[in-house]
Structure formats: structure tokens, C-alpha cells
Amino acid sequence: MAFEEERKIFSSFIRNKNLRHSEQRQQIMDVFLKTERHLSAEELYDIVREKNPSIGYATIYRTLKLLSEAGLCRELQADGRITRYEHLHNRDHHDHLVCTECGKMVEFEIPEIEALQEKIARKNGFVLKNHRWELYGLCSDCTR
Amino acid sequence: MAFEEERKIFSSFIRNKNLRHSEQRQQIMDVFLKTERHLSAEELYDIVREKNPSIGYATIYRTLKLLSEAGLCRELQADGRITRYEHLHNRDHHDHLVCTECGKMVEFEIPEIEALQEKIARKNGFVLKNHRWELYGLCSDCTR
DNA sequence: ATGATAATGATAATTATTATCATTATAAGG
DNA sequence: CCTTATAATGATAATAATTATCATTATCAT
Secondary structure, three states, rough: OOHHHHHHHHHHHHOOOOOOOOOHHHHHHHHHHHOOOEHHHHHHHHHHHHOOOOOOOHHHHHHHHHHHHHHEEEEOOOOOOEEEEEEOOOOOOEEEEEHHHHHHHHOOHHHHHHHHHHHHHHHHEEEEEEEEEEEEEEOOOOOO | OOHHHHHHHHHHHHHHEEEEEOOOHHHHHHHHHHHHOOOEHHHHHHHHHHHHHOOOOOHHHHHHHHHHHHEEEEEOOOOOOOOOEEEOOOOOOOOEEEEOEEEEEEEEOHHHHHHHOOOOOOOOEEEEEEEEEEEEEEEEHHHO
């Protein structure tokens, strides 16, 4: 099944918080890790229920929250209302370029930006925890 | 009452779209422009209703949408669920540093970032239209 | 002044997410 | 292996922000 490392991280996270293991969480986590694109809670729910039709929405949301806390996933507020989730472990930090017409999403990395952000935060007396940098525009398909 | 320039921009925007002037929209716009902080739709609704208690929520949302289209206001998705709006006209472009504990928000400007963003977009075949750059952390009051 | 239609306000509908709670499952200790 | 405390689940109600609907009113070009 792979994802051994992620499983270990999640297991020790669960143990540290005095929580318990569950089959449903494992299934949700497996689907989440296996799927490379950014998923909404609803999409994840649909895919997971193909394997296990008895899983409910609440468990999807609860598990996504735990995965986020464990550092295995990141919430994205791409368009507006709906939250999407992406893998975080074993990935260099990256940001997003989104087409406002077709929704196409490109990831990019600018390593220097990290230091700049730290500097801005520090100058204002903040301890940086997180950030969001999203560029919106029209992709090549949508400009012609 | 000032804000002559903004009024002019909005008037010609309305005219160009073959829409009509309305007293309510003018009141909402005046309050919006007069208030310096980032407002949510609810906050704007409350303030506007002190002057005109008959204005409804729908008109607030409709007017904010028009102001955005006219380039006079920008939508911010600061925390998560709730949208806030800020002035856009006659302001240098700026981004936000937000305290995840108390909600305090600091604006900052990094002029060089604009060119970098353009470059990233162009390299990926995108025409840049907009962006969002938000840093999250703990402010000095919330770290001690 | 009039007529076409844009704008309004009250409220229902929608959408994403969270809370509630009775039932079930987990795992530590005897 | 059995018991037991309690975490986890799933169904569903609740919430919260925003949008749609629609009858009534207001605007403005003629």
C-alpha cells in the first residue's frame, strides 16, 4: 500500500494525542494520499464511498482536520467558498497559479520567498506560521 | 462628502452597463468609502442601517459586487468562511499579515513582488489578473 | 407624463461546514 | 480473554454566509 512514512507520522500523532486508530480514518487517508490532485471534502467523500459506502461526511471532515494538524495536508481556499486539500508531506513548499476561467492549477516554487516572508513578519512583530500565495489569471487555453 | 473621484468612476461604470442610479447604492458606497478598516458584509449592513434602517442584506451584497467590478473594492478571504472588503482605488497595491489568534491585520507593500508575479505567470503561459498573498502568524500581543 | 425595466427588500433556498447524540469500536488493564 | 472507559462513527440537525426569487417601487429616456 506504500505511504509507510505518512502512516507512521499519523500513528504517532494519534498516539501523542491519546486518540485511537480506526479503519475509516485509514481508508480516508489512503485515498487522500493516493490521489494526486487537490480534493474537496465532497470529492474525497465520493471516492471513499466507492470503497466503503457507509462512511459519513462528518468523518471525512474530522479526518481532514486531523491530517492537517498532523502536517500531512494543507487547506486551500482557492476560489472562494469551497476548501480544497492537498498533500503536504515530502513536498517542497510551493504556491499556486490558478486559471479563473477553467480552474486549471499550476504549482510553482520560489525558494527565496520564504526568507522574505520571515523578514516581513519579523519586522511587524509576528511569528510566521503559515501563508497563502495565489496568483489568478487566464491560462493559455483560455486566452484565445 | 468627498470621494468625488470614486463617485465619478462608479457613475460611469453604471452608465456603461446601462444600469440605473439608486439612493441606496449611494448610501452604501459612502459608508464603505468612509470606513477605513476591512468590512464584512454584515458589518457594512449594520452601519448602513443606522442611517437607513430599511436597506436589506441583498442590496449590500449586490452593491459590494458592483463596487468590486468597478475596481473600487477588493474581496479578501482572510480567515476562512467570511469575506471582507477593502478599498482599492487610489491605494498602492499591498498584501496582508494576519494574526491567527486575535485577527489583527497589518498591510505591507513589496513593490518588487509585482514583477516577480508577472514573470511566474508569463513563464506558465498565464495572463495575470489578480493575486492574493497573505501571511499568517501570531502578533506580538499573542505570543506572550 | 409614461412605459420599459432596473433596483429594492423580504424571505426562501442553497451550500459548505460543524454540532449533537445514540450506537459501535478500540485498546489498556486485570 | 473479558471488562470497561471513552474515542470514533454516522445520521442528521444546526449554523452561517451568500444567492435566488419575486412582488413592489423607483429611475430615466422618450
